[in-house]
Amino acid sequence: MEKRRGRFQVKAEATRREASSHMTLRAVRWWGLSLGAVGVALTIVFHWQVFFWVPTEASMGIVQRIFYIHLPGAWVAFLAFGIVALCSAVYLWLGEEKLDHAALAAAEGGMVFTTIVLVSGPLWARLAWGTWWTWEPRLTLTLLLWFIYLGYFLVRNSTQNRDRGRKFAAVVGIVGALNIPLIHMSVLWFRSLHPQPVVARTDGPQLHPDMATTVFTALGAWTLVFLSLFILRYGTARLEARAERTSVDMGDPLSAEQGAVTS
Amino acid sequence: MRGYLRQVWTIAWKDLRVELRTWERLAAMGAFVVLAAVLFNYAMDRGIVHPREIAAGLIWVTIVLAGLMGLARTFELEKEDGAMEGLLVAPVPRDALYLGKVLSNSILLGGVVLLTVAVFALFFQVALPSNPLPLMAVLALGTVGFVALGTLFSGITAGSRMGGSLLPVLLFPLLVPLVTFGSASTAHLLAGFPPGESAYSLRVLTAFTLVALTAGVVLFRFIVED
Numbered sequence: 001m002e003k004r005r006g007r008f009q010v011k012a013e014a015t016r017r018e019a020s021s022h023m024t025l026r027a028v029r030w031w032g033l034s035l036g037a038v039g040v041a042l043t044i045v046f047h048w049q050v051f052f053w054v055p056t057e058a059s060m061g062i063v064q065r066i067f068y069i070h071l072p073g074a075w076v077a078f079l080a081f082g083i084v085a086l087c088s089a090v091y092l093w094l095g096e097e098k099l100d101h102a103a104l105a106a107a108e109g110g111m112v113f114t115t116i117v118l119v120s121g122p123l124w125a126r127l128a129w130g131t132w133w134t135w136e137p138r139l140t141l142t143l144l145l146w147f148i149y150l151g152y153f154l155v156r157n158s159t160q161n162r163d164r165g166r167k168f169a170a171v172v173g174i175v176g177a178l179n180i181p182l183i184h185m186s187v188l189w190f191r192s193l194h195p196q197p198v199v200a201r202t203d204g205p206q207l208h209p210d211m212a213t214t215v216f217t218a219l220g221a222w223t224l225v226f227l228s229l230f231i232l233r234y235g236t237a238r239l240e241a242r243a244e245r246t247s248v249d250m251g252d253p254l255s256a257e258q259g260a261v262t263s
Numbered sequence: 264m265r266g267y268l269r270q271v272w273t274i275a276w277k278d279l280r281v282e283l284r285t286w287e288r289l290a291a292m293g294a295f296v297v298l299a300a301v302l303f304n305y306a307m308d309r310g311i312v313h314p315r316e317i318a319a320g321l322i323w324v325t326i327v328l329a330g331l332m333g334l335a336r337t338f339e340l341e342k343e344d345g346a347m348e349g350l351l352v353a354p355v356p357r358d359a360l361y362l363g364k365v366l367s368n369s370i371l372l373g374g375v376v377l378l379t380v381a382v383f384a385l386f387f388q389v390a391l392p393s394n395p396l397p398l399m400a401v402l403a404l405g406t407v408g409f410v411a412l413g414t415l416f417s418g419i420t421a422g423s424r425m426g427g428s429l430l431p432v433l434l435f436p437l438l439v440p441l442v443t444f445g446s447a448s449t450a451h452l453l454a455g456f457p458p459g460e461s462a463y464s465l466r467v468l469t470a471f472t473l474v475a476l477t478a479g480v481v482l483f484r485f486i487v488e489d
Contacts (some may be wrong), residue, residue, distance in 0.1 A: 092485050144436040151433040158423035167485045170417045172433060175415070175478050179437045182471055186443035 001002040028235035032228050039224030054214045066124040068214050072222040073116040076144065080110025080226065081145060084152070085177030088170035097241065100166045103173060105233035107152050109226050114146045137187035144183055148176040270355045274363025281340060282371060288336055292329045292375045299325050300382045319450035323442050325379050327409065327435075330372050334413035335430050337364055338421035347487070360408035361414065365479065368410040372440070376402050389453060397458035398449065401465065405445040408472035412437060415479040418486045440471050448471040 050068045057064035087103035090096075121139045122132045133139075152172050159165035207215065282288055303321055305407065307314055341347040350360065383389045392398055413434060420429045430447070448464035 092482070144439060147432065147436045150438070151429070154425065154429060154432060155419060155423060158425045158429060160424065164422055164486075168423065171415070171419065171482045171486055174482065175412070175475075176437065178474055178478055179440070179471075182440040182467065182474065183437070185467060186440040187445075189443060 008131055025235055025238060028238070032235060033229065035224050037226030039221055039226075039228050042217060042221030043225060046214060046221050049214040049217060054210050055163035055208060057211075063124060063127040066120050068218045070117060070120040070124060071215060072218040073113045073120065074138070075219060076113040076222050076226045077110050077142065077145060079119055079223070080106045080113065080230075081149075081177060081180070083230070084110065084173045088173035092167065092174075098238070100170065101237035101241070102230075102234055103170065104156070104237055105230045106150055107173070107227045108233055110228070111146070111149045111153075113222070113226065114142055114149060117142045118146060130162050135187075137184070140187045141180075141184055145176075145180070148172070152176070265411050267356075267359060270359040271362045271366060274355065274360055275366035278364065278457035279370065282367075288333050288371060289374065292333045292371070293378055294320075295329045295332060296375060296379045297330070297382055298327055300379075300386050304386065313385075315389050318383050318387055318389045319446045319453055322379055322383055322449060323405070323446040326372075326376055326405070327438060327442065329375050330381070330409055330413060331404075331430060331434065333371060333375070333418045334368060334410070335420065335427035337368060337412050337414055342346040342421060351487060357487060358480040360487075361479050361483035364414050365407070365410050365476070368414055369407050372410055373403065381460075392452050392455060394458075397454045397461060397465075401445060401448045401452065401461065401468065404465065404468040404472055405441055406422075408441055408468060408475050409438065411479050413473060413476035415475075415483060415486070418483065422486065440467060444468050444471075 039179050046068065050065050054068070056062055083106035085204070087106065088100045091099035091103060118139075121136075121142070125134060125136070125139070126132050152169050155172050156165045156169040159168065300321075303314055314411035340348065341350055353360075355363075380389075380391070380398075384391055413430070416430060416433045418431065420426055423429060444464040444467045448468075451461050451464075452458065
């Protein structure tokens with residue numbers, strides 16, 4: 001009798017846990033989709049601003065408009081890398097699977113925006129400086145960032161034991177972030193051709209007000225798009241993990257075997 | 264503290280003794296360095312550029328590639344016959360294990376670094392500075408920083424299916440500060456500039472080494488435990 005109640009309690013708790021995780025997944029879907037909707041709407045707005053509304057910059061001409069895509073991309077790429085490092089560190093500390101899923105989601109989003117920076121940068125450089133590639137510090141830094149992300153994904157999937165792969169990836173994410181300031185110092189040391197910062201200055205942005213509006217719209221738009229991708233990808237990772245657990249519980253011979261190998 | 268240092272030295276001495284019995288890694292890395300220099304000689308048209316002019320950069324690239332080869336084997340022996348489990352149950356904290364590995368790798372790579380400089384001096388008539396201390400400091404810092412990061416990552420690649428082919432992908436992006444400031448200061452010192460001009464590079468190299476060592480000490484336990 002005692003034993004039965006014990007088993008029942010365990011079952012009830014499992015159901016409760018399942019229900020609460022269902023709630024979080026619903027919240028994930030709601031936040032992911034609504035942030036995404038606002039983000040996409042703002043993306044359309046800022047593209048309209050870039051193409052039709054914002055005044056053309058005097059010295060660089062029409063090319064300068066790439067900047068409105070380039071700069072928000074770079075900002076989001078670094079934001080994502082920060083989230084990867086933070087989630088990885090807390091994951092190693094607490095061992096919560098959720099945090100690893102968050103780090104993975106941020107890394108995938110970061111990879112997308114790093115690629116945007118790497119595509120828009122050379123396009124601009126070709127027209128402004130007459131060359132596709134220069135060893136310009138921030139562009140070089142972004143390239144290295146892209147490869148650090150690549151290592152993060154390669155390491156993640158290169159182990160038989162999945163938990164080990166996660167820990168390896170977390171270590172790569174943390175060490176990568178720790179080294180970013182030093183890499184930045186070295187690439188800066190090679191003299192910079194890059195335009196000096198115009199937005200993040202202590203004496204306030206040195207931009208035409210319309211340009212500033214466009215930049216901030218773009219920054220907001222892509223931050224929201226990134227957060228939406230981040231949340232939705234996180235939800236998918238949680239669902240994947242749950243599906244895996246369920247199939248092992250159900251005794252599906254294939255998954256059970258895999259579970260035995262990977263655990 | 265003394266007990267801790269003894270533990271570090273015990274681990275390092277174990278690796279060094281294995282190396283002294285076989286000379287495997289040193290022979291491979293040494294041959295690599297000499298042969299790489301031979302290839303450099305034939306890869307360059309001396310009418311356009313003399314290897315001496317770009318010696319500092321070539322030295323650092325050679326060190327990185329040779330070191331990569333040696334580091335990839337850091338945990339190879341332990342992977343056989345369950346020796347890693349034996350090492351992990353030893354009454355030694357994980358960070359001492361890491362520092363021991365860093366110490367033995369640094370000693371081995373340090374020897375290879377000295378050989379590299381000697382080979383370049385011999386083959387390409389690179390004039391070594393009359394006061395070798397600043398150059399030694401740069402090379403020593405570079406070696407320890409490289410090994411500190413490389414030992415951590417070779418622990419990762421040893422546990423992965425991709426093995427050594429993963430190591431450059433993980434390591435090279437992070438080695439940019441080391442190669443930048445290492446070869447810049449080496450070039451300055453070889454050209455006979457006063458050592459004071461390399462002070463900034465030395466500071467960055469020191470920072471790099473300290474960051475890498477701290478990260479390794481803190482994070483190593485997570486990559487060897489299941």
